[in-house]
Amino acid sequence: xxxxxxxxxxxxAAGAGVLLAGWAAGRLPRPDAPPADPARVFxxxxxxxxxxxxxxxxxxxxxxxxxxxxxxxxxHEETFRSLRDQGLLDLDRPAKSKILxxxxxxxxxxxxxxxxxxxxxxxxxxxxxxxxxxxxxxxKLRAAPKLPxxxxxxxxxxxxxxxxxxxxxLLASFEQTVWAMRFRCMGxxxxxxxxxxxxxxxxxxxxxxxxxxxxxxxxxxRASNLIDPDEPEKSLLLKKPLxxxxxxxxxxxxxxxxxxxxxxxxxEDYAKVVKDQYPDAKSLPKPDAGPLRFGTDIxxxxxxxxxxxxxxxxxxxxxxxxxxxxxxxxxxxxxTDRRVWGGGKLWQHNLTLQAPRGSDRAKAWQAxxxxxxxxxxxxxxxxxxxxxxxxxxxxxxxxxxAAGSVEVESAWPSGYGRMTAADARRVTK
Ligand code: HEC
Ligand code: HEC
Numbered sequence: 001x002x003x004x005x006x007x008x009x010x011x012x013a014a015g016a017g018v019l020l021a022g023w024a025a026g027r028l029p030r031p032d033a034p035p036a037d038p039a040r041v042f043x044x045x046x047x048x049x050x051x052x053x054x055x056x057x058x059x060x061x062x063x064x065x066x067x068x069x070x071x072x073x074x075x076h077e078e079t080f081r082s083l084r085d086q087g088l089l090d091l092d093r094p095a096k097s098k099i100l101x102x103x104x105x106x107x108x109x110x111x112x113x114x115x116x117x118x119x120x121x122x123x124x125x126x127x128x129x130x131x132x133x134x135x136x137x138x139x140k141l142r143a144a145p146k147l148p149x150x151x152x153x154x155x156x157x158x159x160x161x162x163x164x165x166x167x168x169x170l171l172a173s174f175e176q177t178v179w180a181m182r183f184r185c186m187g188x189x190x191x192x193x194x195x196x197x198x199x200x201x202x203x204x205x206x207x208x209x210x211x212x213x214x215x216x217x218x219x220x221x222r223a224s225n226l227i228d229p230d231e232p233e234k235s236l237l238l239k240k241p242l243x244x245x246x247x248x249x250x251x252x253x254x255x256x257x258x259x260x261x262x263x264x265x266x267x268e269d270y271a272k273v274v275k276d277q278y279p280d281a282k283s284l285p286k287p288d289a290g291p292l293r294f295g296t297d298i299x300x301x302x303x304x305x306x307x308x309x310x311x312x313x314x315x316x317x318x319x320x321x322x323x324x325x326x327x328x329x330x331x332x333x334x335x336t337d338r339r340v341w342g343g344g345k346l347w348q349h350n351l352t353l354q355a356p357r358g359s360d361r362a363k364a365w366q367a368x369x370x371x372x373x374x375x376x377x378x379x380x381x382x383x384x385x386x387x388x389x390x391x392x393x394x395x396x397x398x399x400x401x402a403a404g405s406v407e408v409e410s411a412w413p414s415g416y417g418r419m420t421a422a423d424a425r426r427v428t429k
Pocket of ligand 2: 188189199226236237238248253259
């Protein structure tokens with residue numbers, strides 16, 4: 001045999017090897033091919049996913065608790081039995097298997113596409129599709145006995161934790177916390193407003209961290225350095241408005257006020273979710289049973305505040321008059337809080353409206369701009385005389401802190417220049 005033919009043979013052999021590997025991996029169609037060997041497909045295409053440090057496509061929506069890797073056992077046979085016994089495989093129509101549906105979830109979600117490259121999802125999908133098809137064609141595998149329940153492979157966390165750690169749940173919580181309080185910040189921070197453009201010229205794009213929608217704002221914040229998952233209470237998102245780190249907008253939060261509480265609760269929960277620190281259902285934060293919150297640019301002010309309130313934290317709850325019952329409603333329809341400007345004997349801030357979840361009021365405010373009808377209202381005033389909130393941010397003021405109440409008649413127009421005002425000297429018990 002001369003040199004040329006042996007080189008040619010070697011080349012031929014190498015070419016056949018490549019082809020065989022391609023067939024085995026299920027990438028190349030092979031006419032009249034015997035069914036692919038499921039063990040081989042598993043080893044070559046599923047195990048690499050299992051061993052990869054990269055997140056699977058599931059993280060687009062599941063920040064913790066469940067991952068594609070959790071469904072894979074080290075052997076192809078046990079992985080098959082585990083998926084089959086959990087109803088995640090359709091052996092008669094392999095392409096309809098539920099595990100494939102899970103992998104395809106979010107494939108058309110453009111926002112998520114930045115997180116999970118289409119290529120990665122496609123690789124997962126094709127690997128599982130090829131392996132399921134090969135396994136379903138193997139009568140011995142199909143007939144394999146049930147896997148003991150303890151060996152079933154699935155989500156690492158209980159279903160309550162999996163649900164809590166979903167991105168749509170995170171967004172819902174963001175809307176009720178950071179987003180509901182946006183009117184305390186948006187004048188300066190909403191991207192594209194005239195005021196924001198001025199500040200961007202001065203300080204750079206980073207001032208435009210508030211976007212047009214809650215989802216876009218949350219996505220920006222998650223990718224920014226404004227949230228510190230290791231020490232959430234030290235996040236710039238909290239330190240800046242406290243002016244604990246020098247803030248161009250001055251002090252916008254007091255420790256323990258409604259804005260602070262909302263941001264802090266969101267940040268702490270976010271950190272635990274992304275760091276997978278909720279091991280079980282009972283470690284989750286209690287579901288927020290309180291009213292839905294709607295931020296507004298409706299302002300209320302108290303004039304001529306007494307010297308005893310100077311520079312103290314004050315909360316005002318607004319109660320609507322119920323004409324049918326001839327009484328004030330039992331729960332406040334709006335609330336806000338802030339420090340009194342002692343020097344000016346003035347207290348003012350914008351209202352957060354609130355309505356029970358599912359109520360007609362909540363539905364109306366979800367559909368249109370939240371507003372209060374013209375009528376009689378009672379302002380109940382609470383004063384933190386002993387600075388309790390500064391000592392414990394979770395504290396809330398109660399009846400012992402009530403300074404009294406004052407009635408107002410208002411149509412509650414929106415805007416800083418159109419405040420509903422009450423004389424603080426008329427606040428009585
Ligand atoms: C585009 C978003 C999205 C992607 C991507 C996604 N899921 Fe989900 N997943 C959801 C939603 C929303 C639910 C709850 C609604 C439902 O049950 O259909 C859910 C529910 C689940 C549940 C049921 C938990 C329960 O509440 O009972 C499991 C298990 C699950 N997903 C696993 C996965 C796995 C594994 C992947 C990746 C292969 C994945 N998901 C990818 C959005 C997604
Ligand atoms: C009166 C205008 C104004 C208001 C209102 C305001 N800020 Fe700011 N903020 C600024 C300016 C100017 C900067 C840029 C200078 C700096 O970093 O302090 C800034 C910076 C920030 C930053 C740092 C952004 C970055 O990426 O570096 C955060 C976080 C922030 N503000 C949070 C808030 C929050 C939360 C609120 C509402 C509770 C708020 N701000 C209200 C003017 C304002």
